[in-house]
Amino acid sequence: MEKGKISSLQMAFMLYPAIVATAILGVPSITAKYAKTDLWLSPIFAALIGYLTVYIAYKLHQLYPKQTVIQFTEKIIGRIPGKIFGFLLLFFYIQNTGLILRGYAEFVVGSFLVRTPISVIMVSMVLLCAFIVRGGIEVLGRAAELFVPVFIFPIFILIILLIPDLEFKNIFPVLADGIMPPIKGSIVPGGWFSEFFLMIFLLPFLVDMKKGMKSGMMSVFAVMMTLIVVNLTVLFVLGSTTSTKLYPLMNASRYISFADFFEHVESAAMAVWIVGAFVKISVFYYVSALGTAQWLNLSDYRPVVWPIGILIVIFSLWSLPSSVDVSRNDINVFPLQGILMQTIIPLLLLLIAVVRKRNRKGTETSRMD
Numbered sequence: 001m002e003k004g005k006i007s008s009l010q011m012a013f014m015l016y017p018a019i020v021a022t023a024i025l026g027v028p029s030i031t032a033k034y035a036k037t038d039l040w041l042s043p044i045f046a047a048l049i050g051y052l053t054v055y056i057a058y059k060l061h062q063l064y065p066k067q068t069v070i071q072f073t074e075k076i077i078g079r080i081p082g083k084i085f086g087f088l089l090l091f092f093y094i095q096n097t098g099l100i101l102r103g104y105a106e107f108v109v110g111s112f113l114v115r116t117p118i119s120v121i122m123v124s125m126v127l128l129c130a131f132i133v134r135g136g137i138e139v140l141g142r143a144a145e146l147f148v149p150v151f152i153f154p155i156f157i158l159i160i161l162l163i164p165d166l167e168f169k170n171i172f173p174v175l176a177d178g179i180m181p182p183i184k185g186s187i188v189p190g191g192w193f194s195e196f197f198l199m200i201f202l203l204p205f206l207v208d209m210k211k212g213m214k215s216g217m218m219s220v221f222a223v224m225m226t227l228i229v230v231n232l233t234v235l236f237v238l239g240s241t242t243s244t245k246l247y248p249l250m251n252a253s254r255y256i257s258f259a260d261f262f263e264h265v266e267s268a269a270m271a272v273w274i275v276g277a278f279v280k281i282s283v284f285y286y287v288s289a290l291g292t293a294q295w296l297n298l299s300d301y302r303p304v305v306w307p308i309g310i311l312i313v314i315f316s317l318w319s320l321p322s323s324v325d326v327s328r329n330d331i332n333v334f335p336l337q338g339i340l341m342q343t344i345i346p347l348l349l350l351l352i353a354v355v356r357k358r359n360r361k362g363t364e365t366s367r368m369d
Contacts, residue, residue, distance in 0.1 A: 002137055002290060002301065005207045008215035010141035013148045015199060015219045018283045019050075021276035022103055023192045023223070024155070024230045025247050030331055031231065032243035035185030038175060039235060039242065043227035045186035047220055049343055050193030054216035056346045057196065061203040061212070063353050069200045069346070070294040076353045085345070086295045090288065092341045094308060097284040098315025099329065101125060104277045105316070106323040111250060112270055122316050126309045129282045133289055134305050137205050140286055144279050151276040155226075158253055158269055159233050165255045166236040189227060191335030196220060197342035201287045246327065285312065 006014075031039040064072035069089065074082030105121040113121065132143055175182075196216060203212050234248035237255055245251045253266045289308045293301035320326045 002205060004136040004138035004141075005205055006137055006141035006202065008206055008208050008211035010145050011199060011202050011206060011212070012215040012219045012222075013144040014141060014202065014279065014283050015196060015216070016222055017144070017148055017151055017276040017279040018198055019192050019195050019219075019223045019280075020226050021151070021273070021280040022100060023189060023227060024249055025107060025273075026103075026327065026330060027189050027192065027227070028231050028234050028248045029243055029245050030188045030327075031185040032235075032248075033185075034187075035182040036177075036240070036243070037171060037173065037235065038182040039185055040171070040228050040231040041175075041182035042185035043189055043224050043231065045183055046189035046193050046227075047224035049190040049339060050196050050220035050223065051217060053194050053196045053343045053346070054199065054213065054220055056343065056350050057200040057203065058213040058216060060200060060346065060350050060353065061209075063350075063357065065209070066204055068204060068291065068294060069197075069349075070291045072353075073349060076349050076356070083295070086291070089341060090291050090295060092337065093284060093288045093291065094311050095315045095319065096334070096338075097281065097288055098312045098319055099326070099334070100277075100281055100284060101312060102316040102320055103326050103330075104274075104281065106326055107247065108270070108274070110323060111247065112267065119313075119317065122313055125278070125281060126285075126313055128278065129285045130305055130309045132282050133286045134302050137202070137286065140282055143282070147275045147279055151272060151279070152226075154269065154272040155230075158249075158256070158265065159229060161256045161265070162233060162237055162252060165252075166233070167239065168236060170235050170239040171232070188331060188335045191338035193220065193223070194338045194342040197346060198283060198287055200346075201290060246323070285309070288312070 028039060031042045035042050060069065060072070064075065070086045073085050076082065077085070101122050104125065105118045108121050109116060109118050132139055196219065199212070199216050203209065206212050230249055234242050234245075234252050237252040238245060238248055242248050250266055250269065253269050256265050285305075285308065289305045290301045292304050292308060296304070298304070320329055
């Protein structure tokens, strides 16, 4: 099926942009609608979902070390229920990859390539990702290792360049309405943090599996800190208008100006962000293709790469007709759907697996007696 191997560090480099790449764009605006000036606190609460999800994924992997969730679910809850859950999870990931692709294309077309047909943007990205997915997990891991620093470094350069425009008073009052607004604001980013369940598909291919939990937890911490810094930056620059912007970080970057010649850096920021989006879509695409092949009991996942790519494009075109629908989905549908499919149900699977294992041990002990 997949004979490649990656390190725990490469897994971390794959997971980080898989969550952060889209979260830094629209999530600050959504969070600000609920948390207002306390939007910087919401990622801390949301990260709890990420830590729990990583713990669940790693513990399930310890019970079934050479299998992904598509394979071992049948052992936990039976063949037919396992197949049904596997189908629903794959449908969720394929559809979600399409929605990520649509969000990426809406951002590029809406902000920069205004006259370019959105279908051209989406198809070109899927074609690019398909080639790296067919290359296998080692190619994907090396690409992430190469591109993620290129993605991270300019974000922090952008934030440093914004320092002259920061209004630190915008953070006050802190917790004026209590703790509930930032907790409510954490539900949407919580959906993004639940995506750390992707690691269940990557753990079987680690050369240093014992470091898997640590790498996953460090990735959660890195994502949390990135979102806190981004949320504080847009709050200090945009203030109370943060919630009215579709892409607050992009709006904030337009404030950068030095000596009237170093301006309009948002174009450079977009070029760098596309690198992160590429890694994110590739990871989701790979998981969808690998999981589908395992669900169909195929010996190789590569024959399904192109059919899955076509499905991703279809979902991206038909699921959400406009950018308004994309935003509405990010607020109302994806967070709850993501947490249910990637945290709550896997937690139930882990509990059932642990109980069944204990019962099996108890039965074996009684037979020996």
